[in-house]
Amino acid sequence: MTAEEAKKKIAALTEQINHYNHQYYVNAISEVTDYEFDMLLKELEQLEEEHPTLKQEDSPTQRVGGTITKNFETVAHTYPMLSLSNSYNEEDLYEFDQRVQKGLEGEEYEYVCELKFDGVALSLTYKNGILKRGVTRGDGAQGDDITANIKTVRTIPLKAQGKDVPDFFEVRAEGFMSRASFDRINNDIAEENIRREQEGKKHLNMLANPRNAAAGTFKMQDSSVVASRQLDCYVYAYMSENDPVEKHEEALQKLKEWGFNVSPSYQRCRNMDEVIAYIKKWEEKRFELPLDTDGVVIKVNHIKQQKELGSTAKSPRWAIAYKYKAESATTALESITYQVGRTGAVTPVANLAPVQLAGTVVKRASLHNANEIERLDLHEGDQVFVEKGGEIIPKVTGVDLSQRLKDAKPFEFIHACPSCGTALERKEGEAAYYCPNELGCLPQVKGRIEHFVARKAMNIDSLGSERIEQMLEVGLIKDATDLYSLRKVDLIAKLEKFKDKSAEKMVAGIDASKEIPFSRVLFAIGIRFVGATVAEKLATHFRSLEALSKADRETLINVPEIGEKIADSILAFFQDPKQQAFIEKLKQTGVQLEMPEQEEATVEEAIFEGQTFVVSGVFQDYSRDELKKLIQRYGGKVVSSISKKLNYLVAGDKMGPSKKEKAEKLEVRIVSEQEFKDMLPL
Ligand SMILES: NC(=O)c1ccc[n+]([C@@H]2O[C@H](COP(=O)([O-])OP(=O)(O)OC[C@H]3O[C@@H](n4cnc5c(N)ncnc54)[C@H](O)[C@@H]3O)[C@@H](O)[C@H]2O)c1
Ligand SMILES: [Zn+2]
Numbered sequence: 001m002t003a004e005e006a007k008k009k010i011a012a013l014t015e016q017i018n019h020y021n022h023q024y025y026v027n028a029i030s031e032v033t034d035y036e037f038d039m040l041l042k043e044l045e046q047l048e049e050e051h052p053t054l055k056q057e058d059s060p061t062q063r064v065g066g067t068i069t070k071n072f073e074t075v076a077h078t079y080p081m082l083s084l085s086n087s088y089n090e091e092d093l094y095e096f097d098q099r100v101q102k103g104l105e106g107e108e109y110e111y112v113c114e115l116k117f118d119g120v121a122l123s124l125t126y127k128n129g130i131l132k133r134g135v136t137r138g139d140g141a142q143g144d145d146i147t148a149n150i151k152t153v154r155t156i157p158l159k160a161q162g163k164d165v166p167d168f169f170e171v172r173a174e175g176f177m178s179r180a181s182f183d184r185i186n187n188d189i190a191e192e193n194i195r196r197e198q199e200g201k202k203h204l205n206m207l208a209n210p211r212n213a214a215a216g217t218f219k220m221q222d223s224s225v226v227a228s229r230q231l232d233c234y235v236y237a238y239m240s241e242n243d244p245v246e247k248h249e250e251a252l253q254k255l256k257e258w259g260f261n262v263s264p265s266y267q268r269c270r271n272m273d274e275v276i277a278y279i280k281k282w283e284e285k286r287f288e289l290p291l292d293t294d295g296v297v298i299k300v301n302h303i304k305q306q307k308e309l310g311s312t313a314k315s316p317r318w319a320i321a322y323k324y325k326a327e328s329a330t331t332a333l334e335s336i337t338y339q340v341g342r343t344g345a346v347t348p349v350a351n352l353a354p355v356q357l358a359g360t361v362v363k364r365a366s367l368h369n370a371n372e373i374e375r376l377d378l379h380e381g382d383q384v385f386v387e388k389g390g391e392i393i394p395k396v397t398g399v400d401l402s403q404r405l406k407d408a409k410p411f412e413f414i415h416a417c418p419s420c421g422t423a424l425e426r427k428e429g430e431a432a433y434y435c436p437n438e439l440g441c442l443p444q445v446k447g448r449i450e451h452f453v454a455r456k457a458m459n460i461d462s463l464g465s466e467r468i469e470q471m472l473e474v475g476l477i478k479d480a481t482d483l484y485s486l487r488k489v490d491l492i493a494k495l496e497k498f499k500d501k502s503a504e505k506m507v508a509g510i511d512a513s514k515e516i517p518f519s520r521v522l523f524a525i526g527i528r529f530v531g532a533t534v535a536e537k538l539a540t541h542f543r544s545l546e547a548l549s550k551a552d553r554e555t556l557i558n559v560p561e562i563g564e565k566i567a568d569s570i571l572a573f574f575q576d577p578k579q580q581a582f583i584e585k586l587k588q589t590g591v592q593l594e595m596p597e598q599e600e601a602t603v604e605e606a607i608f609e610g611q612t613f614v615v616s617g618v619f620q621d622y623s624r625d626e627l628k629k630l631i632q633r634y635g636g637k638v639v640s641s642i643s644k645k646l647n648y649l650v651a652g653d654k655m656g657p658s659k660k661e662k663a664e665k666l667e668v669r670i671v672s673e674q675e676f677k678d679m680l681p682l
Contacts, residue, residue: 006051013044014059021065028212034294035325038086062313064140069219072144078170079239081121081137083314084297084321090276093298096320097272100300103309103317109300112249113278114266115286116295116321117234119176119214122150124235126169129160136218140314149218150175152227155261162258166244171260172237177214178290181230182207183371187431190371206375210292232291235260247301253656264618264654265289268301279322286324295323327358328387330400333378336367336411338418342447343528345432346424348373348413350384350396358388365394369431370413372396379408419443438578445479446472448526452480456532457524458513458591462506470495479582480524483510484589518544518592525586528569537561538570544594545583549574560625605681608636612645616659617652619673624652630680642668650676 001009020037023029030037041061048055055061064083068074087093100109121137134150135143150156153175186206193203207213217229238251245251249268256262265282269275279296286293300306300318309318332353339347348367355362365386367373376399378384383400416423417435419442424433435441449468453460460483471477474494476486491503516524519539523532530538541559542548548570556567573579587593613631615624615638622630627650628638642649642662649663649670663670671679 003051003054006047007054010044010047010051010054010056013040013047014056017041017044017060021060022067025066025215028208028215033326033328034323035088038088038323064137064314066137066139068136068138068142069144071219071221072146074138074142075133075135075145076142077123077135077138077140078125079123080311081123081140081143081172082311082316083140084116084319085315086295086321086323088323088325093275093320093322094272096298100309100318104305107305109302109305110271111269111275112247112252112266112299112301113269113275114236114297114299115263115282115289115293116297116323117174117176117236117263118211118292118294119174119233120211120218122173122175122218122233124150124156124171124173126160126165126171128167129165131156131158144219146218148223149220149226152223153231153233156233157259160258160260164244164254165258166240166242169238169240171235171255172239173233173235173260175214175218175231175233176291177210177217177229178232179210179292180290181232182210182213183431184429185213185229186371186375187429190374190431193374203374206371208375233261234263236262236297243303246303248299248303248306249301250657251303253654257656269298283324295321297321326387328385328397329355329357329362330383330385331355331362333380333382333384333396336373336378338414340417340419340435340441340443340447342444342451342526344434344436344438344441344444346414346417346435347432350378352384352386355386357386357394362386362388362394365396367396370426370433371431373411373413378411379404380411381405381408417441442469442472449477449480449483451526452524453483453513454524457520458516459520460506460509460513462502462509467495479585481582481585481589484514484591486510514590514592516592518595521545521591521593522548525583527573529566530570534562534566539595546593549583605633606635607679607681608634611636611647612639613637613648613650614639614642614646614659614663614668615650615652617655619652621673621677627676634680642666644668648676 017037017040020031020040023031024037032040044059045061048059048061064081085096087096123133123135123137123143124131125133125135131151132147133145134147134156135145137143151158156173189204189206196203207216213229214231217226217231220226235255236252237248238245238255243251245254249266252262252266267278269278275296275298282293282296298320300309306316306318309316311317333350334353335351336348337351339349341347347369350365350367352363352365365384367376367378376384376396378396378399381404383403384396385398385400386394387397388394413433414424417437420435420437420440422435422437422441425436426433435444438444446465446468449463449472450465452458453463453468455461463483468477476490476494477483486507488500488503488507491506492498492500517539519536520532522539522545523530523535537559538548542551551570553567553571556562556570557564574583608631613628613636615627615631618624619627631638639646642659644666646663646666646668649659649668650673651660651670652673660670
């Protein structure tokens with residue numbers, strides 16, 4: 001490339017990037033994916049490196065992308081709010097590691113990994129423990145003072161707790177909107193639009209994604225509207241002149257002690273291999289979190305070393321972001337079909353012109369619910385963007401409006417069940433439409449039986465989907481309880497091509513499922529929102545279906561980890577006459593509807609008799625509760641505070657350093673999870 005060509009290319013790239021930045025930060029629109037954007041920026045960076053004389057002072061490679069608005073008071077940041085350099089591959093990470101190693105000239109170092117939360121950067125200033133100011137990142141040097149809006153976030157403490165809170169400090173946080181709030185607000189908008197439709201009024205726009213929604217909401221003028229949107233925040237950094245801590249990890253622990261919301265997902269890593277293991281670990285797991293994340297932030301742990309490494313004008317040299325790449329493609333939307341699930345929820349599915357995506361050919365993509373069709377504003381013949389993230393089913397993320405056909409009609413959600421024709425209903429506050437014909441709608445009946453026999457439930461593996469459908473069609477069964485009265489002769493007589501052996505195997509499999517423990521039977525029954533883990537919790541707590549069915553709302557909510565949504569669903573289930581009839585039939589089948597009597601430890605087993613334990617931190621193989629139960633089962637006593645009389649401190653990961661210090665000072669025996677396990681009888 002000649003200098004002249006390079007100059008032209010640099011100018012073109014700069015203009016393009018500035019345009020995308022403006023759209024992204026000011027109008028909350030992503031015209032290209034983050035990956036495409038980051039690649040353009042990298043290209044510009046490289047050109048500037050090769051032609052340093054052509055580098056412009058205000059190049060987008062040299063400054064933070066955001067801007068300040070005129071709607072709020074503009075304030076200068078005490079510490080600049082920088083960007084993070086980013087990477088999409090492991091090679092870049094090892095290069096980063098090399099640079100750190102070189103920069104630290106042979107000193108030992110370690111990293112802390114955190115998830116990269118996808119929201120908006122906030123700076124919060126505390127004076128004498130009181131929240132004084134909350135500011136957006138803006139252009140990095142100055143931001144918008146949005147203190148009033150920030151005070152509506154319930155997880156941001158107005159006053160820091162604890163005795164050792166410094167007089168003056170600042171924290172960095174990511175403000176975000178949880179996916180649940182995002183869905184709730186979009187539901188409200190959809191309901192409002194139904195009203196508007198009837199009144200012939202214009203529709204309101206749906207929120208595009210949680211990140212845009214958070215950015216827009218934090219900058220609203222009316223704080224009461226901001227409050228109603230229930231924003232949230234994670235705090236990830238502490239800054240002050242006089243550091244009370246030496247390491248970033250300790251800062252996170254301190255922040256937690258002072259009452260800040262610190263995500264427990266961070267982890268110390270001794271080297272790049274451990275960093276990469278962390279990245280792998282969270283690649284799929286992050287979709288279980290209540291908010292969107294788009295990568296991992298890797299930070300040098302020692303604050304002194306962070307200072308040694310310093311920053312460029314745009315980003316610190318002691319940190320890097322690894323971004324998970326969402327694979328995406330563009331293809332034609334051919335049609336929308338509808339599936340009915342076991343709960344009766346109707347899910348729209350996009351049928352696509354086959355397209356290559358992340359190594360597989362994709363023909364279908366999930367559209368979640370009616371809101372999604374409206375939000376995406378899907379029209380017949382549209383070209384759509386499809387993405388494959390951690391979910392197995394790809395999803396439609398947008399429409400290429402430049403290719404919309406003239407006179408294309410928008411898609412409308414169906415009004416009747418595609419399977420049984422019953423009019424669909426929408427429950428208040430829920431995004432999905434339901435077919436209310438629970439007992440007569442084949443996919444629902446079949447779905448419930450499939451769920452019942454699934455491996456994590458009753459584990460009857462001789463019963464495949466097709467077999468269940470046949471048995472329903474010929475009238476051998478009406479619901480899962482009928483399985484238990486099936487006889488070999490009937491099976492052979494009524495089912496086509498069904499051999500003696502298979503029939504025998506099936507009956508034996510069904511019979512064997514009578515030994516499946518109650519917790520899994522409870523899961524198999526298929527109460528909404530009662531997944532395998534919740535079922536386990538409920539079973540251990542109530543010990544029988546009878547007791548669970550009699551529990552009132554308050555009792556249910558008081559069970560650890562059982563929220564209002566689950567409690568209400570359980571109550572609705574047991575009040576439903578159809579379900580009551582099902583439970584009556586289930587009682588006749590001989591499946592386990594209660595837990596066996598709890599065994600008391602025998603005298604020989606009471607190895608912890610007279611001993612006291614404190615359990616602290618996070619463990620690999622047990623939850624804290626399980627550990628406590630084990631101690632009690634073997635005769636020990638669990639206490640909450642460390643004293644001289646204490647016998648053992650069972651220490652997991654992330655235990656507060658002050659606890660450890662105290663235990664060491666009082667010479668209490670500290671045991672690891674493994675050491676504790678070794679103490680247990682075989
Ligand atoms: N698609 C587009 O059109 C478009 C346009 C402009 C920018 N972008 C995207 O925006 C990003 C650039 O924005 P940026 O300069 O704000 O950088 P960045 O978002 O990549 O990184 C810096 C920010 O990360 C956030 N963050 C989240 N979790 C964190 C944690 N645990 N520790 C520290 N920081 C954490 C902070 O808010 C911080 O300000 C890029 O990812 C780019 O792809 C996209
Ligand atoms: Zn139906």
